[in-house]
Amino acid sequence: MLPRGTSSPLCRMNESSPDGLLFNDHDFSSELLRQLNGFRQNSILTDVSICAGAWEVPCHRNVLASSSPYFRAMFCSNFRESSEAKVQLKGVNSMTLDQIVLYVYTGAVHITADNVLPLMEAASMLQYPKLFEACSSYLQSQLTPSNCLGMIRLSEILSCKTLKKKAREVALTYFPEVSASADLKELCALELRDYLGDDGLCGEEEKVFEALMVWIKHDLQARKRYMQDLFRLVRLQYIHPAFFHHFIANDALLQSSPSCQVILETAKRQMFPLYGATSAPDLQPPWHIPPRNSYQDFLILLGGRKDNQQTTRDVLLYNRQTGQWQSLAKLPTRLYKAAAVSLHRSVYVLGGMAVGAQKSVPSHNVYVFSLKLNQWSLGQPMLAARYSHRSTAHKNFIFSIGGIGEGQEVMGSMERFDSICNVWESVASMPVEVLHPAVAVKDQRLYLFGGEDIMQNPVRLIQVYHISRNTWFKMETRMIKNVCAPAVVLGERIVIVGGYTRRILAYDPQSNKFVKCADMKDRRMHHGATVMGNKLYVTGGRRLTTDCTIEDSASFDCYDPETDTWTSQGQLPHKLFDHACLTLQCIPHTSTFP
Structure with missing residues (x-):
């Protein structure tokens, strides 16, 4: 019994800290996950096998259900898979399945050039957004002028906004190099229009014109009808007059289009007022447009x-x-x-x-x-x-x-x-x-x-x-x-x-x-x-x-x-x-x- 007038240590602690002590074991959750992964590897308490074709990976339903909305809906609803011992995942190969399960149980996965695409597709389907963005970050780190247009195509298939944004930035920033890639020739007219009309495109207008003509000539019969609309996006007032005079003014393909002829005549009058270019009142290029932001x-x-x-x-x-x-x-x-x-x-x-x-x-x-x-x-x-x-x-x-x-x-x-x-x-x-x-x-x-x-x-x-x-x-x-x-x-x-x-x-x-x-x-x-x-x-x-x-x-x-x-x-x-x-x-x- 404590002497009279002496309070207990617990009382003293409560007096100094009325709310008690919050104990936080920072290692507990990672240790728990490590133990669960050990159980999985040794098929202890596993109650479902996730399958990719003939390949089976024993898992715990509660772990999978806790890891993603996809598995939560599968195992916590009245779907047939909630009671089955084996569940087939279509569109996922065996190697990718192993990596996904490893990510679920450890929070880690090794992303490489060989596995990033199937891993990203699986992360999208199985609803692992952080893994999906990690794959996107890896792809962004691999972007070059020669592959950025292909990456944009991929980002649209995968609905990856971050990859698309970064790939477009590369395409605009390095447009002269991008325009030399084979992928530029495969753009549709609307896609090319989107680039040529962008104020953020970094490249001299001479390069813009050259890219346009390469694209048109790649499939002349099908693309000739887009020439006028796309040609108007070339900011002729910022082209070197010598380049205009020698390579644009008398281009046979442009001369074959009456509308392009009008644009050319207007440009001549603006660029060469001393040479007496003929008047062209209609369809004048917008000469008030400022240069692109890259200037x-x-x-x-x-x-x-x-x-x-x-x-x-x-x-x-x-x-x-x-x-x-x-x-x-x-x-x-x-x-x-x-x-x-x-x-x-x-x-x-x-x-x-x-x-x-x-x-x-x-x-x-x-x-x-x-x-x-x-x-x-x-x-x-x-x-x-x-x-x-x-x-x-x-x-x-x-x-x-x-x-x-x-x-x-x-x-x-x-x-x-x-x-x-x-x-x-x-x-x-x-x-x-x-x-x-x-x-x-x-x-x-x-x-x-x-x-x-x-x-x-x-x-x-x-x-x-x-x-x-x-x-x-x-x-x-x-x-x-x-x-x-x-x-x-x-x-x-x-x-x-x-x-x-x-x-x-x-x-x-x-x-x-x-x-x-x-x-x-x-x-x-x-x-x-x-x-x-x-x-x-x-x-x-x-x-x-x-x-x-x-x-x-x-x-x-x-x-x-x-x-x-x-x-x-x-x-x-x-x-x-x-x-x-x-x-x-x-x-x-x-x-x-x-």
């Missing part, structure tokens, strides 16, 4: 003076998604005050002063950069060597304007590169020879704003070149006083960005009027500017301080026309001026499929 805008900086040292060969890429800068293949040579434009998913670097060890001379060379390959190649050279010139691109043309020539003379000449025919040709010279104007193209007209004359005096002119007519006219204006300033097209207006001033001017070609925008923080010149996502990005340059000294800049700023505000995007990797700054729209390189 991204990348900001690229090329050359220029780095950290106030000699002209650099560096090429930098900025990814808006990550906010990171990365180095690309360097320019083939040092080029002082070259010009650069983006055209057809490539960068063209034109002329410049070729900086050599012995002598620097103006160049007429053209270098072409492929972001997809991260490689430079030599293009068709310009007619005249020039540097400190301006260049711009429009449709399938590049214009190279003015600059300084081989005799150090200020040039008023302009030449035009036709990317379809791969030739340069002389066009009308500018009315007034100027250096360092702001240049932009809008609505079939090329605009030169300001600049300076040979005496370095600002020129208060807008010089306008009508592209299809090959004629110039000029307008005097007191609003213009820019030198070494870039111009960009932002919406319906041309924006002149600084140029020995903080001022940002937006010019409306329709009304011939200027609107002042929010000023930059600094008076800038020799900087770069480009547009991405309807916002203006300004890079580097030189700035005039309040005491009129000149400093190199590494600033990286963004202007939003919706709010008329500037925000800093951080800093460039280094100070930079007299560089090229442009936007390149392309599909990021997809790494080889593992």
Whole structure:
């Protein structure tokens, strides 16, 4: 008997833990399952045999009934199998039956390439959803561009949504590789339409067109009737004009369809307005459709003076998604005050002063950069060597304007590169020879704003070149006083960005009027500017301080026309001026499929 006033240990425990003790044996259920599996293996207390043909596996009804709704219905209802000693499972082979029973009693099964399909079918029939999804996960891990279309077929047979979703992602992400597989030729018209019309398809439109034509020609008589509807899904406005000109415009199969002819004529008129394509008012392709989601805008900086040292060969890429800068293949040579434009998913670097060890001379060379390959190649050279010139691109043309020539003379000449025919040709010279104007193209007209004359005096002119007519006219204006300033097209207006001033001017070609925008923080010149996502990005340059000294800049700023505000995007990797700054729209390189 406890001494007076002493409580029992049980009472003390209850006082400290009023709800008692919850004991949880984590090993009990697995040990129980292990014991039941041992009973099964030794046919102890087994009361039913599951059969696949002549193959029999002794089991316990209560274990099977507890493991799946399929067996619960079989053994706990008034079905004939509830009282039979042997139960046949149709559509399940002996090896798969063993694996299913092993899974029921152990929760484990080894999935391989040889057994995954019969195991998945059995898991579906016998209602083991986790095993079914495990098989799906294994198949997803085996997906490649060459088998993904077949996997989609399989997922539809098995009603497996997760496998179908993943296989479709692979098909869209690696469409160029998928289009080379034999399975693509076996798609029905609706299935192909589903792919070609998907915004998420990752592949250049040239590949989309090629895939379509391969599919049609595989069974021409049966599939020709689908050609018009499917051809309309090819976004012709994003196809390289040279490819369109050489491989699409005069394709005999497309020409045999009157409806496709109308689409082709409309595309010609949109792509080649200078070539006088005939009018096609009906069935116009939807030219307002944006590029597929796989296309991204990348900001690229090329050359220029780095950290106030000699002209650099560096090429930098900025990814808006990550906010990171990365180095690309360097320019083939040092080029002082070259010009650069983006055209057809490539960068063209034109002329410049070729900086050599012995002598620097103006160049007429053209270098072409492929972001997809991260490689430079030599293009068709310009007619005249020039540097400190301006260049711009429009449709399938590049214009190279003015600059300084081989005799150090200020040039008023302009030449035009036709990317379809791969030739340069002389066009009308500018009315007034100027250096360092702001240049932009809008609505079939090329605009030169300001600049300076040979005496370095600002020129208060807008010089306008009508592209299809090959004629110039000029307008005097007191609003213009820019030198070494870039111009960009932002919406319906041309924006002149600084140029020995903080001022940002937006010019409306329709009304011939200027609107002042929010000023930059600094008076800038020799900087770069480009547009991405309807916002203006300004890079580097030189700035005039309040005491009129000149400093190199590494600033990286963004202007939003919706709010008329500037925000800093951080800093460039280094100070930079007299560089090229442009936007390149392309599909990021997809790494080889593992």
